[in-house]
Amino acid sequence: MLKRIVFIALAALTAVPAAAQPDGEKQRPAFALTYDDGPGAITEDLLKLLESRKAKATFFMLGSAVRANPEMTKKVHAAGHLIANHTDAHRNWFRIGKGADREQVLASEVKKAEEAIVKATGERPKILRMPNGYTAPWLREAVKKLGYRAANWSYGSDWTKTPEDKMTAEYVKAVRAGNVLLLHDGGGRSREKTLRITAAILDEAARLGLEPVRLDVLLK
Numbered sequence: 001m002l003k004r005i006v007f008i009a010l011a012a013l014t015a016v017p018a019a020a021q022p023d024g025e026k027q028r029p030a031f032a033l034t035y036d037d038g039p040g041a042i043t044e045d046l047l048k049l050l051e052s053r054k055a056k057a058t059f060f061m062l063g064s065a066v067r068a069n070p071e072m073t074k075k076v077h078a079a080g081h082l083i084a085n086h087t088d089a090h091r092n093w094f095r096i097g098k099g100a101d102r103e104q105v106l107a108s109e110v111k112k113a114e115e116a117i118v119k120a121t122g123e124r125p126k127i128l129r130m131p132n133g134y135t136a137p138w139l140r141e142a143v144k145k146l147g148y149r150a151a152n153w154s155y156g157s158d159w160t161k162t163p164e165d166k167m168t169a170e171y172v173k174a175v176r177a178g179n180v181l182l183l184h185d186g187g188g189r190s191r192e193k194t195l196r197i198t199a200a201i202l203d204e205a206a207r208l209g210l211e212p213v214r215l216d217v218l219l220k
């Protein structure tokens with residue numbers, strides 16, 4: 001027997017402006033700032049900047065960087081930001097992902113970083129971002145088995161050779177509800193421009209009435 005499928009066009013009816021929502025506690029539109037590869041040399045200044053703007057962010061930390069600076073890890077956690085896992089040693093997953101032992105290497109890289117983070121903060125991270133945004137079907141399954149949720153980003157370019165003014169304009173353009181922005185606060189090279197770009201992003205967010213929230217809040 002053929003089933004009859006009825007399509008109902010609701011689009012025009014479901015667009016309710018935020019102000020007209022019945023439940024009093026209305027949530028402001030939000031986006032997420034995420035910082036990878038730290039903690040690093042600028043992390044302390046970044047915390048001050050975020051604090052002064054009442055912004056919350058997510059830090060994807062490397063186990064190796066956490067062991068090198070457990071005090072800064074603790075400070076980031078104490079300031080109310082979310083600490084997430086970025087593996088231990090930022091290895092080349094486009095190569096490891098082709099190997100037969102990739103799941104074991106992943107488990108080891110994730111657990112080592114997790115141990116360092118738990119030791120510094122007392123809290124187990126639940127979100128994972130792979131180095132260089134590596135992803136694959138096997139990886140998504142393996143990440144779930146390890147008890148993590150994988151999270152990449154909507155916009156990021158601070159590792160490219162784009163001139164800073166142009167780069168800043170691109171980040172500012174990406175400040176939109178639901179977006180996840182990626183910058184770096186660690187990883188060797190000077191990261192001073194992360195502070196300047198973050199300030200520009202927060203100016204734009206204030207102008208648009210967008211709240212910078214932790215990734216666990218945005219993904220809820």
Ligand SMILES: [Zn+2]
Nearest residue numbers: 036037131132
């Ligand atoms: Zn990274």
